[in-house]
Structure formats: C-alpha cells, structure tokens
Amino acid sequence: MQIPTGELAAAAAISGDSISSIHGSVRFFPCPEGVMVLADIFGLPEANPTGIFALHIHSGGDCSGTNFADSGMHYDPANMPHPRHAGDLPPLLSCHGHALMGVLTCRFTIDEIIGRTVIIHSQPDDFTSQPAGNAGEKIACGVIRPMPMNQC
Numbered sequence: 001m002q003i004p005t006g007e008l009a010a011a012a013a014i015s016g017d018s019i020s021s022i023h024g025s026v027r028f029f030p031c032p033e034g035v036m037v038l039a040d041i042f043g044l045p046e047a048n049p050t051g052i053f054a055l056h057i058h059s060g061g062d063c064s065g066t067n068f069a070d071s072g073m074h075y076d077p078a079n080m081p082h083p084r085h086a087g088d089l090p091p092l093l094s095c096h097g098h099a100l101m102g103v104l105t106c107r108f109t110i111d112e113i114i115g116r117t118v119i120i121h122s123q124p125d126d127f128t129s130q131p132a133g134n135a136g137e138k139i140a141c142g143v144i145r146p147m148p149m150n151q152c
Ligand SMILES: [Zn+2]
Pocket: 056, 074, 081, 082, 083, 084, 085, 087, 088, 131, 132, 133
C-alpha cells in the first residue's frame, strides 16, 4: 500500500456522554485504494465484558440529542442492508479501555463523510441484525471535519 498523498484528510474528535470518560480520535487518510481509517480511543467502559465495541459512520452531522440521537442511522447512501452500509466498520477491541484500530475501506471517499458523525456503541456489532447490528446504545460521538495532512 502506498503512503497517503497530499490530499485532504479528515478527523473526528470523539467524546463520550456526560457519564463516561471516552475520548480520542478517528482519522481518515486518502490512499490510492480507498480511505485508511485510524481510530485511537481511550476510556472505553469495562461494563462490556467482551471489550468489543461497534464502530460506524452515521449519516447525521450532529452529536446532540439524547444518546447522540441527532447522529442518525448508519451512513447508507446505496440503501443496503447492514453490514453492507458504506459507514459500517470493524469494531474496536479494548485493552483496559484503550482501543487502537486501523482499516482500509473503499466504501466511501473523504468528501462523502465530511460533516457526518462517527459513533461508538456499547456492545459488539453482530454483523447480522437489522438495521444496525444489535450494537446497543450510542456511547460516544464525533463530527468528521476536514484536516490538512500536515496535522496528522
Ligand atoms: Zn450498518
């Protein structure tokens, strides 16, 4: 895989709800084959015994509302079933509250996701249930914003 070029990248600063300490970033880098996603998240709750937390891009552009309701549903411009939504991603794996995850996806471009949201859920994604993988509540959120590559 080639090193990302000088094109515009994007990032979401992730924050939990008022009773959690979740924080971190999800960054998006343009690559010739697609978009490289790098999630670096801290403060994931121990209450989930699997340590696996569903991660998706949601269509809404706002983290407000009860339990981040304004983030909307999974980003799905092609009207596909879960887990074939463009915004469906592999889950986070927590090590004592810290998760570091990188993946290449060719399901969207950087331009298509700027202004949308990244959501972390309280439970694993079962990659089967509709409409969203039975992944529990939304526990953290961040709006995806443009980021010059020199800020990586
Ligand atoms: Zn989905």
